Amino acid sequence: xxxxxxxxxxxxxxxxxxxxxxxxxxxxxxxxxxxxxxxxxxxxxxxxxxxxxxxxxxxxxxxxxxxxxxxxxxxxxxxxxxxxxxxxxxxxxxxxxxxxxxxxxxxxxxxxxxxxxxxxxxxxxxxxxxxxxxxxxxxxxxxxxxxxxxxxxxxxxxxxxxxxxxxxxxxx
Amino acid sequence: xxxxxxxxxxxxxxxxxxxxxxxxxxxxxxxxxxxxxxxxxxxxxxxxxxxxxxxxxxxxxxxxxxxxxxxxxxxxxxxxx
Numbered sequence: 001x002x003x004x005x006x007x008x009x010x011x012x013x014x015x016x017x018x019x020x021x022x023x024x025x026x027x028x029x030x031x032x033x034x035x036x037x038x039x040x041x042x043x044x045x046x047x048x049x050x051x052x053x054x055x056x057x058x059x060x061x062x063x064x065x066x067x068x069x070x071x072x073x074x075x076x077x078x079x080x081x082x083x084x085x086x087x088x089x090x091x092x093x094x095x096x097x098x099x100x101x102x103x104x105x106x107x108x109x110x111x112x113x114x115x116x117x118x119x120x121x122x123x124x125x126x127x128x129x130x131x132x133x134x135x136x137x138x139x140x141x142x143x144x145x146x147x148x149x150x151x152x153x154x155x156x157x158x159x160x161x162x163x164x165x166x167x168x169x170x171x172x
Numbered sequence: 173x174x175x176x177x178x179x180x181x182x183x184x185x186x187x188x189x190x191x192x193x194x195x196x197x198x199x200x201x202x203x204x205x206x207x208x209x210x211x212x213x214x215x216x217x218x219x220x221x222x223x224x225x226x227x228x229x230x231x232x233x234x235x236x237x238x239x240x241x242x243x244x245x246x247x248x249x250x251x252x253x
Contacts (some may be wrong), residue, residue: 028182035186035211042193049204054215058196061219066189066226073230074182077237135209136216147220154224158231 008048016040028074032067038061053129181233185205185226192222 014037021034039062046055137145177180203211231245240247 010173012230022186022190022211031186035189038190039193042197045197045206046200050218051203054196054200054212057219061223062189066223069226069230070182070186073234076234077243083184087207087231091208094194131209132212132216139210140213140217143217151220152223158227159233161228161231170246 004048005043011041011044011048015045023089029071032070035070036063036067039067046125053132179244181236181245184245185229185233188196194219224252225244 002141018034018037018041022031022038025031040057043055043058043063046052046058180182196218199211199215199218203209236248237243
């Protein structure tokens with residue numbers, strides 16, 4: 001399983017590095033591209049953990065739909081040239097300190113944890129679409145329907161927010 | 173950390189997406205560890221909620237940009253007055 005570990009560490013480094021790139025890059029377009037790289041790395045992790053369905057959904061929904069939406073909005077606003085004024089040093093320092101404290105907390109929690117044996121690498125098939133579909137439609141039918149209502153209301157809300165503004169602009 | 177450090181509203185949204193993805197990754201790891209498919213269903217629902225949130229949030233950002241021609245969140249301080 002040396003190849004497995006090599007792929008795991010490569011994906012981990014890629015995910016963390018490009019997540020830092022999202023935060024630290026000046027240009028919003030670069031941030032979006034780093035975010036797409038992060039999503040692909042996370043999808044690779046899903047495949048390593050035998051969650052093929054979630055990997056595909058992650059690529060299609062996030063890297064396909066949401067990132068296109070982000071890029072579209074950024075290009076619509078034509079923001080890529082300007083340099084945003086930075087926050088004050090105090091707030092940046094507070095952000096770094098709080099992130100570091102969270103990291104230390106996680107590290108301290110993980111330090112006391114014993115490794116509960118190596119998780120068996122047998123090919124569990126719970127991530128396949130058949131089993132997930134059975135679980136989704138047997139135990140979680142009601143949240144599924146609720147989420148469809150949520151999607152509908154989000155879509156209508158987005159359209160209303162966008163539309164009212166154009167009416168105001170027309171009046172001006 | 174990105175949410176606290178940046179002032180561009182779009183980048184703040186991207187950092188929120190990153191946090192949601194971290195939770196998703198943890199959930200899939202738990203599902204592998206406990207051999208339980210229901211946490212992958214939760215990941216699915218988190219993705220659904222994130223997609224809806226991004227749609228509404230980007231609409232709000234576009235509206236704000238049309239109003240004040242900026243995506244700097246400090247301009248939203250004016251909402252106080």
